[in-house]
Amino acid sequence: MRELELYFGPQHLGMIGNFSITLNVEGDRIVKATANPGFLHRGFEKLMEQRTWIQNFPLVCRINVVEPDHMELMYAMAVEKLAGIEVPERAQYVRSIYLELARIGSHLFGLWAYANMLGFDTVANWAMYHRDLILDLFEELTGGRVYHIYIWPGGVRRDFPEGFKDKIINTLHTIGSCVPDYDNTFFNNHIFYKRAINIGKITHEEAKRMGAVGQVLRATGMKQDIRKIEPYAAYDQVDWEIPVRTDGDAYSRIWVVRDEMIESVHMIFKLLDKMPKGEVYNKIPNPFKWNIPNKETYVRCESSRGELGLYLVSNGEDKPYRAHFRTPSYNHGLTILEKALENESIADVGNIMISLYITAPEIDR
Amino acid sequence: MISNSVLKPFKAVKYLFIKPKTIRYPFELKEPAMRYRGFHVNDWEKCTGCGNCADICPNQAIQMIEIKELEYKSGQKNERPRLDYGRCCFCGLCIDICPPGSLKLTRDYFHIHFDPESFVFIPKNQETEPDKYLPPEEYSVLKASLSHRKKDYDGFVSDLKYALFEPERVTMPVIAPEKRKLSFIEHVMGYHKEEAQKEASRCLECKLCEEACPAHLKISDYIHAIYEDKPEESLRKIYEDNPIPSICGRVCMAYCEKVCSLGIRGEALSVRWLKRYVADTIKDFTSALELNPGTPTGKKIAVIGAGPGGLSVAYFLRLKGHEVKVYDALLGGGGTIRTGPPVYRLPLESIDKDVNYIRSLGVEFLFNTLIGKDVMFEDLLNEFDAVFLGIGYTKSRSTKIKNHEKCELALDFLRDNKIGKQRKVGKEIIVIGGGNVALDTAREALRMQNIQHPGEKVVVKTVSLEDWDEMPATEEEIREAREENIQFNPAWGPKEVILDNDGNVKGLLCKKVKSVFDEQGRFAPSFYEEREMFLEGDMIIEAIGQVPDFSFIPDNLFKKFEFSERKKVKVDEMGMTSIQKVFAGGDIVNINMDAVTAIADAKVASEGIDRFFS
Numbered sequence: 001m002r003e004l005e006l007y008f009g010p011q012h013l014g015m016i017g018n019f020s021i022t023l024n025v026e027g028d029r030i031v032k033a034t035a036n037p038g039f040l041h042r043g044f045e046k047l048m049e050q051r052t053w054i055q056n057f058p059l060v061c062r063i064n065v066v067e068p069d070h071m072e073l074m075y076a077m078a079v080e081k082l083a084g085i086e087v088p089e090r091a092q093y094v095r096s097i098y099l100e101l102a103r104i105g106s107h108l109f110g111l112w113a114y115a116n117m118l119g120f121d122t123v124a125n126w127a128m129y130h131r132d133l134i135l136d137l138f139e140e141l142t143g144g145r146v147y148h149i150y151i152w153p154g155g156v157r158r159d160f161p162e163g164f165k166d167k168i169i170n171t172l173h174t175i176g177s178c179v180p181d182y183d184n185t186f187f188n189n190h191i192f193y194k195r196a197i198n199i200g201k202i203t204h205e206e207a208k209r210m211g212a213v214g215q216v217l218r219a220t221g222m223k224q225d226i227r228k229i230e231p232y233a234a235y236d237q238v239d240w241e242i243p244v245r246t247d248g249d250a251y252s253r254i255w256v257v258r259d260e261m262i263e264s265v266h267m268i269f270k271l272l273d274k275m276p277k278g279e280v281y282n283k284i285p286n287p288f289k290w291n292i293p294n295k296e297t298y299v300r301c302e303s304s305r306g307e308l309g310l311y312l313v314s315n316g317e318d319k320p321y322r323a324h325f326r327t328p329s330y331n332h333g334l335t336i337l338e339k340a341l342e343n344e345s346i347a348d349v350g351n352i353m354i355s356l357y358i359t360a361p362e363i364d365r
Numbered sequence: 366m367i368s369n370s371v372l373k374p375f376k377a378v379k380y381l382f383i384k385p386k387t388i389r390y391p392f393e394l395k396e397p398a399m400r401y402r403g404f405h406v407n408d409w410e411k412c413t414g415c416g417n418c419a420d421i422c423p424n425q426a427i428q429m430i431e432i433k434e435l436e437y438k439s440g441q442k443n444e445r446p447r448l449d450y451g452r453c454c455f456c457g458l459c460i461d462i463c464p465p466g467s468l469k470l471t472r473d474y475f476h477i478h479f480d481p482e483s484f485v486f487i488p489k490n491q492e493t494e495p496d497k498y499l500p501p502e503e504y505s506v507l508k509a510s511l512s513h514r515k516k517d518y519d520g521f522v523s524d525l526k527y528a529l530f531e532p533e534r535v536t537m538p539v540i541a542p543e544k545r546k547l548s549f550i551e552h553v554m555g556y557h558k559e560e561a562q563k564e565a566s567r568c569l570e571c572k573l574c575e576e577a578c579p580a581h582l583k584i585s586d587y588i589h590a591i592y593e594d595k596p597e598e599s600l601r602k603i604y605e606d607n608p609i610p611s612i613c614g615r616v617c618m619a620y621c622e623k624v625c626s627l628g629i630r631g632e633a634l635s636v637r638w639l640k641r642y643v644a645d646t647i648k649d650f651t652s653a654l655e656l657n658p659g660t661p662t663g664k665k666i667a668v669i670g671a672g673p674g675g676l677s678v679a680y681f682l683r684l685k686g687h688e689v690k691v692y693d694a695l696l697g698g699g700g701t702i703r704t705g706p707p708v709y710r711l712p713l714e715s716i717d718k719d720v721n722y723i724r725s726l727g728v729e730f731l732f733n734t735l736i737g738k739d740v741m742f743e744d745l746l747n748e749f750d751a752v753f754l755g756i757g758y759t760k761s762r763s764t765k766i767k768n769h770e771k772c773e774l775a776l777d778f779l780r781d782n783k784i785g786k787q788r789k790v791g792k793e794i795i796v797i798g799g800g801n802v803a804l805d806t807a808r809e810a811l812r813m814q815n816i817q818h819p820g821e822k823v824v825v826k827t828v829s830l831e832d833w834d835e836m837p838a839t840e841e842e843i844r845e846a847r848e849e850n851i852q853f854n855p856a857w858g859p860k861e862v863i864l865d866n867d868g869n870v871k872g873l874l875c876k877k878v879k880s881v882f883d884e885q886g887r888f889a890p891s892f893y894e895e896r897e898m899f900l901e902g903d904m905i906i907e908a909i910g911q912v913p914d915f916s917f918i919p920d921n922l923f924k925k926f927e928f929s930e931r932k933k934v935k936v937d938e939m940g941m942t943s944i945q946k947v948f949a950g951g952d953i954v955n956i957n958m959d960a961v962t963a964i965a966d967a968k969v970a971s972e973g974i975d976r977f978f979s
Binding site for chain 1: 373374376380386397399400421423456461462470520527529566568570592
C-alpha cells in the first residue's frame, strides 16, 4: 500500500494542546510517527533569568496550567536549598496536603480530557465538576483558583483558614462517593475497555530505556515514585502505597491514575490527622536585597505526570543565572509517543497521547 | 481480573434526575472566598507613596503617579500606585510587601466597561470614593466595573506574619539598667558585623528617610553598602553629606527613623546605630575616604564654634579649597555636643575621631580661644573673607523662682562633669525639666550619686510641666531613664525652693499644671496655684532650656542683627545674616536644635559662602 505523510496537529480536532505529530501512514495504520514540538515555546526559562528570586513565583506556576503547584514547589525547594532556608514542620504537611489536592485536581482534569476524547461526555463533565470543587478549596486557601502562588521558600504563604480541614474532608467525601459511578460508567465500562486495552503498549524495558516516568513507568510494573525514593515535604510521615499495573497499555495507565487519586485521598486524610500545630512560614530575606550564594542545585519531585526536576544555578546575584526544568512530558511526548504510536490506527492517536499524559506546555516551556 | 461490563454504565442514568450543578450566571453568582485575590483598593490615608509595590511587581503593572492635590506630609511622597490591569497577574506580591498595609485586594472581580483606558487606574478605597462603593443589595453585576464596587469586600490583605519584610529590629545589645547606672560606661554597645548586616538587610530602599533627614543623607545607599559588607563605601556615602558620623551615629535625633516605612507597623530601621557601626568599624578615616582638600582659592574663613555646624561648615569649605580657621573656647571640638551629652551616650573619643579627621584635611583649630576676650570679633571681620557663627545655645535658663540661686544649672553641671572638675552631688536630687537635657542631667546625676555614695540609697526625681504625652524628650531617652528608676513627676511646675534653717536646700514646692500650651499652641503654662506638692531633695538642677550668648559681638554690630519672632537669627537662602559676610547656622538659626539640622545649615552656608566669593 502507498505510504502517506499526515500532519496531525497543531490544527487538528483530535490533538490536545499546541502540539503536532507527523504521521507516516499506510491506510490508517501508522508506520512512523515524528513529534513536532515548538508551538508553545514561551521562553520561561529565559524570562526567569530576568526576574528576581521572588518575582519568579508568579511566573513558574504558569509554565504548565495543569500543574502549577508542583512547579511552585520545585522552584521553592531549589531556592531553599541554595539559600539554606528551613521550612517549619507544619508547612511541610500543608505542602503535602496541598500538593495531593493538586494531584487529584490535575488527574481529574486529565480524566476529563481522556473521557472527552473517547466520547464519554458524562464522565468528562463529572470530572470537570469535581475538579472545580478542588479549585474552590484552592481559592479558599490561597486566593487564586488556578495559579495559586502559595508555596514560598520558607514554607507557605498563609496558614489554613478557619474550618478548612473540614472543608477538605467534605469535598473529598463528595468526590469519593462518586467513585463507584466513575467505575461503572468509565473504568469498568466494556466499551472503554475495548478502546484502551492493548493500545499504545510500552514494555517495561522500553519504558526504562526511553526514560519514562510517572504513570507510564508504573503501568509497566515498576514501583517508582520520587515521593518514596527521595521524600520531600511530609511524604515520609505517613504510610501509603504506590499503585502499579503491569500491562503497559493505555488501559493500565488510566487505571494507575485512578488508583493514584484514591491513594492521594487516603494520604490527605492521614496527613490531616497527623498535622502538627505551629508556624507555616519562616521569613525569607528582604526581596530587594536577596542575593543567593554562588551555587547550583538539582531538585526533583513527583508531579502528577511523573518526575519533575529543576536545575537552578545562582551566580550570587538577585536573579537566577540559569533555570532548567526537566519535565515528564518531554520524554513521554517526544520519544515514548513515537514508539507507542507505531502500528496503531490514526483514530487512536489522541487516545494514546492523553493516556501518556502529555501536555504541550511542559514540552516547550 | 477486572470485571468490566456493558450494562453497568447505564446506572449513570440516575443522574438525569439530579439537579444540575452548573451555576446560572449571571443570575446566580458565586461568592468568592475570603482570601480572593481580586481588584486592588488603596487607603490613601495610610499609603506613604513609598513605591515598594511598584518595585516588586513582576509585570511592572504598578507605576507610581504623582498626585498634585495631595497634601505634603513629612516622610511621605506625593505619589500613589497606579494599576494596569492589562499587566497585573493578581499574584499579591504588592500586598505582602506593602509596609503600611494600605494596599489590599478585594473580592470584586467584575469589570465591564466600553473604555479600555479604564483598565489603567489609581486605586482608592471606599472611604475616599464613597459613592463608588455600594452595599451588597444595591450592587449589580450588570453594572460592575472599577467604578461600581461592592462595599466592605476585602479579600487578600496584608498580614505582618507573612509579610515580605522583617518588621522587627535586630536587638541592640545594651548593658542592663542596674549595671549601667553605676558607672559612665557607654551602655549601647553597638552592632557587630553580622548584626549590622542583618539589620541593614531590612531596608526596603524606599528613600522616605532621605526626604525627612534635614541634611538629606544618602541613607539607602550607605545602608546598602553595609549590607554588602563594604563599610568604606558606606563611610564615603555618609561623608558626602555628614562629616561627623561618630557623633551623629550616637546622638542624632534620627528623623529618618520616625518616617521609616518599616516603623509604620513594626520597628523602624536603626539607621543611627548603623551609621555608628560604620564610624566605629573603620579605624582610619583618612585611608578609607581618600578625600583631599580642593585646589587653594586663597579665601579665608573664620568659623566661630566647633560644634556640629562649625565642624561641618569647615569640612565643606575645606573640600572646596578655602582656608578655614575654627575658634572655640573649649579645649577640644564638638561644642555643645562636647559638653552636653554625658559620656555614657557620647564618649569624648568619638568626638575627637571626627574632629581629628576634619583637622587632617587642613582645617586649623584654635581651641581655648574665647572670642571677645582672646580674639576680637571685629578683628575676625577685618581679617577674614567670611565669618560663620555656629555658637549654639550655651547658657542654661533659670526658672527664677524664689531661692533659685541655690539651684544648679544643667549645662554647667553637665560640662563640669564631662570635661572639668566633677561636682559633689546629694543623695536626693531634683531635676526641673522634661527635655533631653533634663533627662541627660538626671541620668548623669544618678550615675554620680552611685559613684559618690556607693551602696547607699539614692534617688533622682524629675519635675516637668509637660505630661507624659507631650514631654519633649525622645521616647528612647524616657524609656531608658525609667528603666534606671528615675522618678518622673509630669505635669507639675516649680513654685519655690524650700530651704532649711541653715540655708541649705530642703526641697522643691511644686504646683499642678493646668495646661502647658495656649490655644495657638504657644508655650504659655497655666497652673492650679492651690494644688501643691512638696518634693524632698538636697540638690536641685534646673534644666528648663538654654539661651545663646552673643556677648562677644560688640553692641554696634549686634544692633544690626535681625532676629525672627522666635528669637532666632534671620538668615537668607545662602545662610548669610543681615550683616555682610557673616553667616550663621545651627541652634541660633533653627527651631529644631540638634546636630543634624546644624549640618543641614552648614551645607547651605558653605554653598552660600562659596557663591558669595564668586
